[in-house]
Structures are given as C-alpha cells and as structure tokens.
Amino acid sequence: MKVRIDVTEERPEAAPSLLDPADWNAFRSTAHALLDRLISQIEQAADGPVWTPMPATVKRRLAEPLPREPRSVDDVCNDLAELILPYGTGNTHPRFWGWVHGSGTAGGMLAEMATAAINANCGGRDHGAIHVEKCVLDWMAQWFGFPKTTAGGLLVTGSSMANLLGLAAARNRAIKNVRRDGINEARLTGYVSREAHSCIVKAFELLGLGRDALRRVRVDDNFALDVDRLRAEVKQDRADGFQPFCCIATAGTVNTGASDDIAALADFCRSEGLWLHVDGAFGALTILCPELAPRLAGIERADSLAFDFHKWLHVPYDAGCLLVREQKTLLDTFADRAPYLASGAALAGGDIWPCDLGPELSRGFRALKVWFTLQEHGTRRLGEAIARNCRQAQTLAAKLASRPAIRVMAPVPLQIVCCRYEADGMDETAIDTLNAELVATLQRRGIAAPSTCRIGERLCIRVNITNHRTSEADLTVLVQAIDAIGAELAAATQPERRRAVS
Numbered sequence: 001m002k003v004r005i006d007v008t009e010e011r012p013e014a015a016p017s018l019l020d021p022a023d024w025n026a027f028r029s030t031a032h033a034l035l036d037r038l039i040s041q042i043e044q045a046a047d048g049p050v051w052t053p054m055p056a057t058v059k060r061r062l063a064e065p066l067p068r069e070p071r072s073v074d075d076v077c078n079d080l081a082e083l084i085l086p087y088g089t090g091n092t093h094p095r096f097w098g099w100v101h102g103s104g105t106a107g108g109m110l111a112e113m114a115t116a117a118i119n120a121n122c123g124g125r126d127h128g129a130i131h132v133e134k135c136v137l138d139w140m141a142q143w144f145g146f147p148k149t150t151a152g153g154l155l156v157t158g159s160s161m162a163n164l165l166g167l168a169a170a171r172n173r174a175i176k177n178v179r180r181d182g183i184n185e186a187r188l189t190g191y192v193s194r195e196a197h198s199c200i201v202k203a204f205e206l207l208g209l210g211r212d213a214l215r216r217v218r219v220d221d222n223f224a225l226d227v228d229r230l231r232a233e234v235k236q237d238r239a240d241g242f243q244p245f246c247c248i249a250t251a252g253t254v255n256t257g258a259s260d261d262i263a264a265l266a267d268f269c270r271s272e273g274l275w276l277h278v279d280g281a282f283g284a285l286t287i288l289c290p291e292l293a294p295r296l297a298g299i300e301r302a303d304s305l306a307f308d309f310h311k312w313l314h315v316p317y318d319a320g321c322l323l324v325r326e327q328k329t330l331l332d333t334f335a336d337r338a339p340y341l342a343s344g345a346a347l348a349g350g351d352i353w354p355c356d357l358g359p360e361l362s363r364g365f366r367a368l369k370v371w372f373t374l375q376e377h378g379t380r381r382l383g384e385a386i387a388r389n390c391r392q393a394q395t396l397a398a399k400l401a402s403r404p405a406i407r408v409m410a411p412v413p414l415q416i417v418c419c420r421y422e423a424d425g426m427d428e429t430a431i432d433t434l435n436a437e438l439v440a441t442l443q444r445r446g447i448a449a450p451s452t453c454r455i456g457e458r459l460c461i462r463v464n465i466t467n468h469r470t471s472e473a474d475l476t477v478l479v480q481a482i483d484a485i486g487a488e489l490a491a492a493t494q495p496e497r498r499r500a501v502s
C-alpha cells in the first residue's frame with residue numbers, strides 16, 4: 001500500500017524557527033523601507049561625490065565587538081544605512097572610470113534579492129537554478145559561435161577564476177595523468193602578450209607551472225601580440241626541449257583595450273597543436289555590437305574563453321563565465337564525485353552537474369542575475385550601451401588631445417583612454433608623480449574616479465568607460481578638471497623646481 005501524506009494540508013503545530021522573523025508583518029514593513037532606500041540610492045547614483053572615504057568614526061563602529069544577543073532587524077537596517085551604504089566603491093556613479101568596473105542596474109538588485117530568497121546551491125541536482133544556468137550557458141555558446149552539441153561551461157566569480165580553470169583544462173590535455181601524478185618533469189610553456197592581465201601569471205603559478213613558463217610575447221604598435229615573434233619563441237622553445245601547450249589571446253587588454261588577432265592565433269595554434277584560450281574579460285562582450293564584433297573574428301575557434309558579466313553587462317558582482325568548446329575537457333579535468341553525491345533519481349537527477357566541471361561543490365545562483373539582465377534589457381540595448389561607451393571614449397580622446405598640456409598616450413580601440421598631463425619644464429619622473437597625484441586628487445575631491453596605469457615606463461591617467469550612466473557632460477567635467485588640477489599641481493611644485501635649478 002502506498003503511503004500518502006497530503007502536503008497541501010496545514011502543517012501540524014510546530015515550534016517556530018529560531019531564525020525566521022517572529023512578526024512577519026513587522027519584517028515586511030522594515031524590508032519595504034529598506035528596498036525604498038536602496039532604489040533611491042540607485043536612482044540618485046549621480047548625486048554627490050563619486051567616492052566618499054569611510055570616516056574613522058565609522059571604521060571604529062564597524063570594529064565594535066560581535067553581538068552575542070539578537071538585535072532587531074530595524075536596528076541592523078539602520079546600521080546598514082548609516083555605516084555601509086554611503087561608502088561604496090563609487091562605481092554606480094556616472095563619473096566612475098577606474099580599473100574595469102561595471103555600474104550595476106536596479107533590475108540586477110531585484111535578481112540578487114530573488115537569488116537570496118531561493119537560496120539555491122548550484123553545485124548540482126535537478127532544480128530550477130541548474131536549468132537557468134544551463135540556459136545562460138547555451139546562449140553564451142550561441143553568441144560566440146561555439147558548437148551547440150559539444151560546448152559547455154560554468155559561471156564563476158570572474159575572469160581571474162575563468163582564466164585559471166580554462167588553463168587547468170589546457171594543462172590537463174597536455175599532461176597525461178596530471179591529476180594523478182602532478183606535473184613532474186613536464187616542461188610546459190604557454191604564450192601571452194606582455195599586455196595581458198596579471199591573473200594569467202597567477203594562473204600559471206597556481207597550476208604549478210611557475211611564472212617563468214609563461215612567455216610574455218612582445219606587442220606591436222597597437223599593443224596587440226606580435227604573432228611573428230610568437231612563432232619564433234615557440235620554435236626556439238621546442239628546440240630547447242620545452243613543451244609549448246597553450247596560447248592565450250587577449251580580447252581587450254586592461255591597459256588600453258587592445259585586442260590580439262584571434263584568427264591568426266587560432267591558425268597558429270591549430271598548426272602547432274596548442275590550446276587556444278581567450279581572455280575576453282570585458283572585450284568579449286563587444287560581440288553584442290555589430291560595428292565592434294568583427295574585431296573578435298576567430299573567437300569561435302577558441303578551446304576556452306573567459307569573460308565577465310559583471311563588467312560591461314553591469315550584472316551585480318560577482319559574475320564571470322568560462323566557456324569551452326568541448327565540455328568533455330572540463331569533465332576530464334574536474335569530474336570526481338564522492339558516493340554521497342552520486343546522481344540518482346528525483347532531486348539527485350541530472351547526469352552532469354556543475355561540480356563536475358569545476359573545483360567548487362557549493363555554488364551560488366549567479367545565473368539568475370545574468371538571466372534577469374538579459375531578459376530585462378535584451379541584447380540589442382546591452383550592445384548599444386557598450387557601443388555608446390566606445391563612442392564616448394573617442395569623444396573624450398579628442399577633447400583631451402585638444403588641450404595643449406594633455407597628451408593621449410595610446411590608440412583608443414574600445415572604451416579606454418590613457419592620457420597624461422605634461423607640465424612644461426618637468427622631467428618624466430616628476431610628470432609621473434604629478435599624474436598619480438592628479439588621479440588621487442580627482443578621487444579625493446569626489447569629482448571623478450579614473451585610475452592609473454603604465455604605458456611603457458610612463459604613468460598615465462587611465463579612463464575606462466564601462467559605465468552606462470556616463471554622459472558627454474561628465475566627460476567635459478573630467479577634461480576641465482584634469483586641466484585645472486594639473487595646472488594647480490604643477491604650480492605647487494614650481495618653487496621646488498626653482499630651488500632645484502638654482
């Protein structure tokens with residue numbers, strides 16, 4: 001006889017949860033007030049300074065002892081509003097242009113709330129969140145032209161992690177039984193441009209290959225990897241007994257936004273039997289812009305691809321993606337489940353779980369905020385936001401170049417503009433110091449938040465526009481501020497310079 005329990009019947013009297021609200025209505029009104037506060041914060045993202053440093057008094061409050069007894073959720077929300085919400089990085093502000101930050105969306109915030117409500121563990125099993133992630137990955141495979149029947153991947157924290165895992169798969173293919181035996185005597189070498197992101201170096205260190213095994217290949221005048229030079233280095237390494245195993249193309253370098261010739265690298269990798277990994281952290285998203293996508297030609301031939309949703313798609317942190325053309329390469333690299341995790345019937349269903357494709361077992365439901373953003377804005381509008389940033393970068397470069405004291409330091413293929421305030425009579429090192437101080441002053445005064453980088457030896461002001469709230473008026477504010485603060489700082493150093501000369 002089948003035992004039936006009517007799950008629609010009211011649950012028998014039970015002791016209340018220790019952690020759920022005792023009064024749901026009171027909780028509801030506190031939550032609605034907080035949501036209103038959060039929506040206003042995003043609505044008014046352009047108001048006030050770009051960056052507000054956390055005052056010492058607030059830091060002291062945060063350092064207070066951990067409470068042993070419960071506090072009311074009202075009190076905790078008040079502390080949240082007073083101690084934490086005003087002191088963000090600033091990347092929701094229209095004049096935040098530092099590093100490569102996305103600026104978030106109001107819809108993304110809703111998705112994050114829904115994610116917490118479901119509280120899904122996406123390590124595996126058969127539930128909705130797993131199917132949403134699968135759906136997002138299928139869309140990504142379509143975007144980048146990866147084969148529908150074999151491609152696969154994983155949502156991860158960001159491109160640093162996606163690069164590491166893609167390169168782990170490359171290493172696994174290169175060394176038989178590396179999972180059992182380690183790398184032992186293998187003398188693997190990989191190749192990447194000198195402009196590549198530092199996380200690729202870290203990946204080589206973490207994979208036990210050592211940073212010297214990563215050859216940093218010279219770039220051309222456009223800061224793209226010099227393919228002739230690559231050819232020569234691989235040949236030399238083979239002659240010296242090394243085992244070249246992978247080449248990493250960058251689609252959008254962090255300093256200048258340069259892209260390597262992925263099609264040429266794909267040809268080269270095929271002829272040499274190398275794994276082609278593409279670091280497309282932000283640049284890969286230009287696939288959504290008809291006028292920019294041709295720069296990515298050849299990306300569909302990559303063995304693996306890393307990119308982020310939290311950068312140019314403005315999905316709330318964190319959300320990155322690793323896509324591989326053969327899902328099997330990830331299974332070969334990572335699959336290994338303890339008996340208690342075996343696939344089975346019902347909720348334990350599904351052949352391949354995300355934990356088979358990467359090192360993590362418990363994983364959050366990152367796919368929901370990606371899915372929500374794609375649904376809410378659609379690829380056309382998201383692509384237009386990216387293209388607009390690139391047009392803004394061209395406008396900014398032209399405005400900067402028209403100022404006699406400002407020099408644009410590199411081509412502007414996408415959204416990054418590097419420039420330098422060059423005061424008369426200063427040597428290069430003093431100009432470096434002045435530009436570093438100029439960036440810090442812009443941030444301290446809350447005017448704008450660019451960051452710095454080095455082009456060759458020289459320190460530059462680096463303006464990265466991955467910001468859907470930036471307008472042309474914001475760019476004008478920046479140009480005027482660079483000119484005015486540059487002149488102010490140069491004037492302040494004049495007495496020193498006079499003393500040095502006399």
Ligand SMILES: Cc1ncc(COP(=O)(O)O)c(C=O)c1O
Pocket residue numbers: 099100157158159160161197199250252253254279280281282308320
């Ligand atoms: C080209 C490139 N690769 C990798 C990364 C690292 O990405 P994440 O910060 O998402 O780990 C960045 C970050 O800016 C980047 O620009």
